[in-house]
Amino acid sequence: MRKKFIKLTAACVLTAIVLYAGGMQQQPASALSTPAATYEPVQQQAEQWVQELSSQHSFAAWKKADLVISPIGPGTHSWLVLVKLQKQTVGYLIVHAFESGGYQLGEYGTSSTPPFDQGTLSRSVKQLELLQPASQIEPLYINPLLSVWKIADGKQSYYTDSSSGESLPIQDKDWIAAAAAKSAAPLPVQIRKPAKIMKQLSLPSFQTYDRLPWLTDKPLAVNAHAYSPLFVRINNKEQLRYTAELFQDQMRYVWSVVGYHKWDNGPIYLALETSEDGSDRRYIPVSLLIELGSFYR
Template structure:
């Protein structure tokens, strides 16, 4: 009799264990931005990348205290891009993200970041995009397929869907749009050819040159849809020398960023929805603008995730237009 009771208890304990394991698995699946990769560990990013990411989180924490308490999880983006998607969260609630990349000369750089609960690689958006293609994540995986998060500089975050004996599909991670396969295949081939050894790029002395920084509050700009409000198409682009002052002192004026033929890499044209200053080195409390500073511009945020990108990157790729010239 006692043995029967012990056997039943053992079976109940096993059932509870299996149930909890399944629930934890579903929780990890819903939170992990690239649902088909392994759980994040420190082995997925070199120590130099983690140190750099923590410094950027500290800088963001000077204007948004959530970053100071956030856990940072690292997800490699590849192949050949030498980049990491860093998800910041507090008790499984997303508070922001960063994309950290390695430049050709081995320097770490904050390519872009976002603040808030929106994720750049979002499983819900991925599911909607697959549904439009009459596909499901479960059936793709069951058939031996794979879905991975990829990144192409300067600003193209995308999903690559690979299935046995079929051409790969590429989906824009920011809005779910289907991307031209031939363009992405060429980009991946070029990245593979140019790719050097990551250990050679990330030298220990890189981190010794990084200065501590701080950020200003996020300054918001008017929200609108450039594809509906088309008056900006008749305006002349702002001169590069005037853009930073225009952003800082004309915040009520709506601006559009367009990269012309390179809009594929931005999902643009996009509204300028805000900006934030990053200060490095010594800060003059009387006049913060006298310190070394970098201006990050927020793009999108209406129908897609709001993405902060350095003004220097945008200068090189496109132009800013006044919405109502």
């Protein structure tokens, strides 16, 4: 894999938001830019993950790709890493820093429209039909299921899903409550060596809403300490669905389960998607998914 290069995109992303919002005052680029040295450790770690993932068939386009890195939101110690091939986005990673040192791979995927995509943001703002230009647009990220744009027009704040662009039926108090809730799911342990994928399974895409088992059936009996029955079903190529009700059941998310990656440093990431064409797969830690939602056969 050829050497990746890094672009300092914090200024670019914020400037794009400013120009789109219309009502915001543009800040000097020097005030928004970040020294290259700040991103170097993130880049080095991301390159290791990208190199390993590119050995998988569905990630083959990553072999000759470049990385574009930008921070996510205020005070999160998280970065969005876009994987670019000839200027086209072919995937992404979200990376978190441990307070004790090292990095955690929060999620990754092969979507051409990853979380916090500017095109998705533009559609979200248009769909809100604001009476006046947005005064503030801010990316907010807690985990893969709690990832939003906060859009304010001076009088009210609106929240839209960072991946789908869908408007969320929540208010500031709902987001604050979600942010205050600490996840009980254990974080993957960062081992000081290049991580390798020990086992992987990729299943065919299927229509998520062909069946609605969460309305009629009980969820599979799995928990963070005993989820081997879940992988027995996945390895048997059963069509499973995952659903989570968030913000005190105001919003339901539903995905098809279409595979997994097991890394040698412990974490297992389930492959989820909402489309039938397999173009939008997200890999999310199974421990987090078990904590926040349920699986159905």
